[in-house]
Amino acid sequence: MTLRHLRHRHSALWLAALAHRLSGLALAVFLPLHFLTLGLAIRGEAPLESFLRWSDQPLVKLAESALIFLLMLHMFGGLRLLVIENLSWRDGQKQAATIVAGVSAAIAFFLLARMF
Amino acid sequence: MNVRLYVWQRLTAAVIAPLVLVHVVVIFYATRKGLSAADILARTRGSLTWASFYGVFVVAAAIHATIGVRNVLTEWSPLRDRGAGLLASGFGVLLFLLGARAVVAVVLP
């Protein structure tokens, strides 16, 4: 396999599948951590609050909106697949995948803007 | 993946999707004036609605992610159906336990 063999894998839909998988994995890694921090509240409000304050740092905020982006990407991308699988065929999947990515980015960006 | 796993994965995906949407809307709403533990807990403590909301999410996500991780492992690791299934289930149980603990933490007064 040479580099050229990656060529047909540059198609938007192949990238969409890759992005879906990576975002799913990222969510799978993040979700336990998210649950862990929320679980802090089991020992009262204070530990959670201090975690939240720690998370006010810009870098953490950035990471959080990145996660939201991945979540949105995974969700809309997943919904696109559910549509393919369960409704009758429609063309324009490349455009649909691009829109999915665009909308996800917009939502994440919007959230980021609000957090500052 | 066979049809049984498929049905569970797609079904849970369909369940999670609206929940995630609501969750994101709530985040939007909540981050309007900064996030504080008090706000969060005020909203969730003692609420049966939020309890079942997050409860369903945790269960569905645990199932969904388990099957998803299993698929990724069968394709991207040397593990075959059995091994991947076992490892992913381990991960799923962990996810579920942590999730359940979190729900308990934020809901119980």
Next chain:
Amino acid sequence: MSLWRGGEKGRYETYKVPLRENQTVLDVVTFVQRHLDPTLSYRFACRVGMCGSCAMTVNGRPRWTCRTHVSRVATRGQLEIGPLENLPVIKDLTTDMRPFFEKWQQAKGAFVPSQTRGDEIERIRPDSPARIAADAAIECINCAICYAACDTVRWNSDYLGPAALNRAWTLVNDVRDGATSERLQAVAASGGCHACHSHQSCQELCPQQLNPTASIAGLKRRTMWAYLKGEI
């Protein structure tokens, strides 16, 4: 241009071939065998896109070489031609297509009659939805281009692949066939239609412009309902 030489373990070797106005990739390969290196191996039969024997990896993409004009694929006058991916290499540009056809059988890709030659030919209206669905997927030339293009095949050796499933879908829509439930069972098992992630490389590269992605989605739907209803 460079050509793959050897078996599984081989290397690309470079040749210079005169450019002609009308020239397919198969012609270029033939030129090398006839004039530059008589030991080069490749496969073709019909020369016109009907037999699906001549597929190779051309500049990274699986293609039918007999109907690919060089000017459409050459980048800066260069071509890199290798055997199809996802199949064992026999020698140079030829692959062993057995796994591909074995999976075709595993997907129950053969018609199972419900009538005999003694019976009249069944009346089937061309505008009936089942016939339209069967027709949409029927003109496969088993070239394995989709099979070579699909990374799920690459990553999951049990996966039946787009062509076999596409064939199964045609038969599921064939009202004359007598083995729908066995077929649904076969494609609902591990490695069946549910392993597909809708990469759509198969649809993008199918030279017959078929849409295996849609066929597989159809199977996913049919098997899901059959499963939920307890039929399989």
Next chain:
Amino acid sequence: MSLERLRTDILILGSGGAGLFAALHALKANPDLEVTVATKGLLGKCGCTRMVQGGYNVALNPGDSVERHFMDTIEGGKWLPHQELAWTLVSTAVERVRELENEIGCFFDRNPDGTLHGKAFAGQTFDCTVHKDDLTGIEIINRLMEQVWARPVRRLEEHRAVAFIPAADGALAGVLLIDIRTGAFRFVAAQAVLLATGGGPTMYRYHTPSGDKSMDGLAMALRAGLLLRDMEMVQFHPTGLLAGPDTRMTGTVLEEGLRGAGGHLLNGAMHRFMGDYDKELERATRDVVSRAIYAEMRAGRTTPNGGVYIKMGHLGPEKVAKQFKGMVERCRDCGFDLAGGLVEVVPTAHYFMGGVVCRPDTSTEWPGLFVAGEDASGMHGANRLGGNGVANSTVFGGIAGDVMPRWISANGGHRAPDERVLDAELARALHPFGCKPGNLNELREKLLDTMWGEVGVVRDREGLDRGVAALDAIEAELLVTGLADEGRAFNMTWHDWLNLRSLTEVSRVIALAARKRENSRGAHFRSDFPEPGDLASSRFTVARQTAAGLDITDAPVAFTHVRPGETLLDKVAAE
């Protein structure tokens, strides 16, 4: 030298319509027999059955009758067909199409009311050609292939048959093959053998059949001393694509319908020349159009690559692109604009009517050897109707499959091969490795040009004489042209050499048979004998290789069903 020996009950050579049908029928007739299919390419993916576009002739629809199909076949064949064979063909075709549709799974096109659609095909008096779009062959062969794959048929793919091997007493013992992938030899001992390698006149400069076909089967039969018939009858299709030197798609068919729909043929001077030859213009029959184009080419009024143009644009490019989608796309993929521009075409050798003499049950004069499909002869006479080709291979392939198990139970048993013949055949196949490497391409070009120029669309005595002399020279040169022995696995150049040898041997028979027939019938046209001759005393040519050389004679046609001037249709009408 490694020689692996296998043993099977029925050995089928070729995986076209004839070979695959035989395998299915044989297995059904006696599931205890082991059936082996050996084929030069991948099972079902080589040969011409797959390339059938037009469709399958059969009298199925109300209004059609077997008699009408029969009369079309006989008249199309210019009264030369073997009438028993032709009758078997047309009458069995009905059941065969039902079998294809109901049991094999072919899904042919339908009329709006759901019944089978039959389309018109040139040379027929009724619309009786069953089809699946214009990719009928793919549908037929794919379905057959799946059925064979689904059964316990032993497959020897990419195996080239090189010779029949007799036992010491002369009975058929088996077949010597080369495993193309490894380059090793296999001897397959069999109780019965079916020859179904599909003829294929690929020795002409321009030809339509698939690249794996090189008359190997007929060359083997010739060497075994079998009787061959109608060897001068090569059907040319008038419009093969012309794409220039070193292009594989040159010669491939541009469909007949283009002319039917109103396409124009123009010569190099842009003159629409068909009017100079026939009042039907482009809609004249295949042989007339082929000869007209050939005449223009002979006169030098050609296009840059030496053919003529076909022009469709005046019918409206969009309309053409829609009506002939497949053709337009195929041309476009190869760089031509059929819908709006000019595409160069030439007549192209399409089908071989000649072949091994056989009986209606496919048996030959050599007990244990059966023949079906394009390798067999007599069904079509001087011309094959479009749509009778697949009918022929599937009908007789099936019959062979029914008959061989019966034959085996009556006469079967494996026989020990004559080791001396085996050794001689091995040496013969390895011959080129013992010679100094030479220029095979030049020889191939010579053969293609000789056959095209001297034994082609229009023939005459001098040309045929020149042709025979040239063929002798080509063969002599081939026998001293060698190959470097750098590995025999998938060595296509070795197989090119073997192809050339088969082609040259059969070419000589074609040329001599053409010299023998001093009249013009169907596909065979002699400019020095342009008349068809008396139909009532029609004779067909037969050829046999003997120790003394090629023996070409002729024999009278037996009019067992109908004589020239009569028709079976009156009887039908009277009933």
